[in-house]
Amino acid sequence: MAHDAGRTAQHTTPDGEPPVEAGPIDVAAALHAWLPGRRWFPAKGTDASFELVARIPFEGPPAPAPQVFVDVLRALGVGPDGAHVILQVPLVLETTGPGPDGPASPAGLIAESGAARLYDGAYHPAFVAAWLAAATWSEASPVASAPFDLRGLHVLTGEQSNTSVLLPHVAGGAMLKVLRSLAPGQNPDLVVPLALTRVGWSGVPAPYAWNQLVVADTGADTGAATGADAGAEAGGKDGHSWTAHAGVLAELVPDASDGFELACDYARHGRPFDDLARDLGERVTQMHAALRTAFADELTPADVAWLLTALRRRVRTAAASSSAVRGRADRIEAFLVHLCTIADDAVRRGRPLPPVQRIHGDLHLGQALHSARTGWRILDFEGEPLRTLRERTRPDLGERDVAGMLRSFDYASAVGGAASPQWARGARTAFLEGYYGAGYVGGEPGQPRDPSLSDRAVVLDAFELDKALYEVVYEERNRPDWIAIPLSAVDRILDARLGSATASTGDPSER
Numbered sequence: 183m184a185h186d187a188g189r190t191a192q193h194t195t196p197d198g199e200p201p202v203e204a205g206p207i208d209v210a211a212a213l214h215a216w217l218p219g220r221r222w223f224p225a226k227g228t229d230a231s232f233e234l235v236a237r238i239p240f241e242g243p244p245a246p247a248p249q250v251f252v253d254v255l256r257a258l259g260v261g262p263d264g265a266h267v268i269l270q271v272p273l274v275l276e277t278t279g280p281g282p283d284g285p286a287s288p289a290g291l292i293a294e295s296g297a298a299r300l301y302d303g304a305y306h307p308a309f310v311a312a313w314l315a316a317a318t319w320s321e322a323s324p325v326a327s328a329p330f331d332l333r334g335l336h337v338l339t340g341e342q343s344n345t346s347v348l349l350p351h352v353a354g355g356a357m358l359k360v361l362r363s364l365a366p367g368q369n370p371d372l373v374v375p376l377a378l379t380r381v382g383w384s385g386v387p388a389p390y391a392w393n394q395l396v397v398a399d400t401g402a403d404t405g406a407a408t409g410a411d412a413g414a415e416a417g418g419k420d421g422h423s424w425t426a427h428a429g430v431l432a433e434l435v436p437d438a439s440d441g442f443e444l445a446c447d448y449a450r451h452g453r454p455f456d457d458l459a460r461d462l463g464e465r466v467t468q469m470h471a472a473l474r475t476a477f478a479d480e481l482t483p484a485d486v487a488w489l490l491t492a493l494r495r496r497v498r499t500a501a502a503s504s505s506a507v508r509g510r511a512d513r514i515e516a517f518l519v520h521l522c523t524i525a526d527d528a529v530r531r532g533r534p535l536p537p538v539q540r541i542h543g544d545l546h547l548g549q550a551l552h553s554a555r556t557g558w559r560i561l562d563f564e565g566e567p568l569r570t571l572r573e574r575t576r577p578d579l580g581e582r583d584v585a586g587m588l589r590s591f592d593y594a595s596a597v598g599g600a601a602s603p604q605w606a607r608g609a610r611t612a613f614l615e616g617y618y619g620a621g622y623v624g625g626e627p628g629q630p631r632d633p634s635l636s637d638r639a640v641v642l643d644a645f646e647l648d649k650a651l652y653e654v655v656y657e658e659r660n661r662p663d664w665i666a667i668p669l670s671a672v673d674r675i676l677d678a679r680l681g682s683a684t685a686s687t688g689d690p691s692e693r
């Protein structure tokens with residue numbers, strides 16, 4: 183996008199160029215106070231430090247309309263293994279009122295001083311209008327062009343890693359997802375749904391439009407917002423500048439319920455979730471088939487040794503940040519040795535694992551929307567936010583997604599307050615029947631009928647354990663009150679495979 187150099191001449195760089203003319207508002211100080219309290223900030227409660235990587239202006243109506251820009255920040259030491267995380271903060275600075283696109287929601291106000299107001303762009307129609315005008319639109323999207331009808335703009339609240347903005351009147355109804363963490367190159371949350379819709383799978387909301395940021399990490403010019411072709415290699419690092427997908431506009435799924443809220447509600451009222459879980463299992467099978475078609479070049483034979491190495495590495499990562507995980511390290515290692523024996527045995531008997539393939543990577547009930555009209559739709563292909571992009575997009579066994587969903591039934595049972603463990607057991611079995619089909623149905627409760635699926639059951643246990651360990655770290659950082667949910671799952675899985683332990687850590691509060 184060619185930006186309006188006249189209007190955006192105040193953009194800045196970390197090297198001390200003049201800041202956006204924010205009047206009396208010190209943007210850096212305002213962000214420093216505001217960011218750590220955001221749900222999408224990667225490490226709550228830490229005294230994180232930030233550096234401004236780039237300030238990127240968006241085109242918009244001329245002054246005195248509000249200034250629209252994106253601050254790209256490096257938050258230090260808050261990412262996987264203490265790495266830094268690059269954050270995107272779209273901002274709107276009003277100096278003489280809201281401007282032609284209308285007022286922002288007061289919930290988006292970051293700071294004010296005199297007549298000047300600084301807003302989180304996701305809450306401000308000036309940012310959304312500028313974003314839509316700069317976007318690349320997919321061939322599959324309904325016709326949409328400026329001026330956009332932004333009536334009803336509404337930012338969703340909830341447990342989100344990004345920020346979703348409901349736009350009921352854009353392109354017949356759409357959801358704009360502002361990605362908060364940026365990683366150079368292609369973002370799977372755009373590329374995967376685009377590829378799935380292009381192979382004709384309708385189980386995912388179709389992406390309508392997207393934007394990319396070109397970030398100049400050093401030097402005088404800071405970058406530009408573009409709607410580059412998502413099908414083309416998005417570049418990544420290139421000398422001093424790099425590109426990253428920064429947001430996606432997707433088809434709105436109307437009248438849909440969030441899968442986690444729905445399941446909690448069923449659990450709360452003691453209503454079996456089995457039928458919905460079975461349908462969801464079928465949907466996930468279809469998703470894996472569509473992913474194999476869309477990413478056929480990624481199908482590779484599973485390498486058991488590699489899988490084990492990856493599991494061990496992830497256990498180490500979890501143990502490094504959680505004493506509760508460290509206290510269970512010996513039993514976890516014993517479980518991995520047990521897994522190794524079973525895997526070797528399966529290979530000897532001519533029952534190798536299926537090939538690895540592109541998967542969802544962070545599948546749970548909150549990533550599934552249910553509507554009476556279209557059944558289950560799957561969302562959010564970004565992978566686990568605490569992992570590196572490379573790890574998140576690596577081909578893997580479909581069982582990782584299956585295990586993610588199984589963990590979610592456990593969470594729904596705990597959070598919804600199911601009266602009996604049978605609620606989660608019923609949902610698990612039905613989901614597995616839906617996923618594995620005839621090979622699963624008719625076995626002992628919770629066990630597959632087809633013996634070759636027993637090996638997969640061990641793999642499922644391993645992935646459930648892996649996910650529960652990830653959740654322990656996730657909950658420690660985000661919802662410490664919920665840590666008992668994954669920790670008790672860790673103990674349950676280890677006990678079931680190794681026999682029960684008298685005390686894993688000695689600290690009952692950790693169980």
Ligand SMILES: Nc1ncnc2c1ncn2[C@@H]1O[C@H](COP(=O)(O)OP(=O)(O)O)[C@@H](O)[C@H]1O
Pocket residue numbers: 338341342343344345346357359387432433434435436438440548549551561562564
């Ligand atoms: N296309 C859509 N149609 C309707 N609701 C959606 C759509 N996309 C997302 N949502 C809602 O927004 C929530 C967050 O979306 P998600 O993609 O999971 O974001 P995050 O990465 O922030 O977790 C979902 O749980 C769902 O309730």
Ligand SMILES: O=P(O)(O)O[C@H]1O[C@H](CO)[C@@H](O[C@H]2O[C@H](CO)[C@@H](O)[C@H](O)[C@H]2O)[C@H](O)[C@H]1O
Pocket residue numbers: 341342343344442544546547548549562565566567568586589590591593594653656
């Ligand atoms: O949806 P995100 O990509 O932001 O995923 C992260 O946050 C999830 C919570 O919102 C977290 O999921 C965990 O909690 C869910 C209930 O809130 C539960 O259904 C999941 O099974 C559980 O893993 C997810 O792990 C995290 O990556």
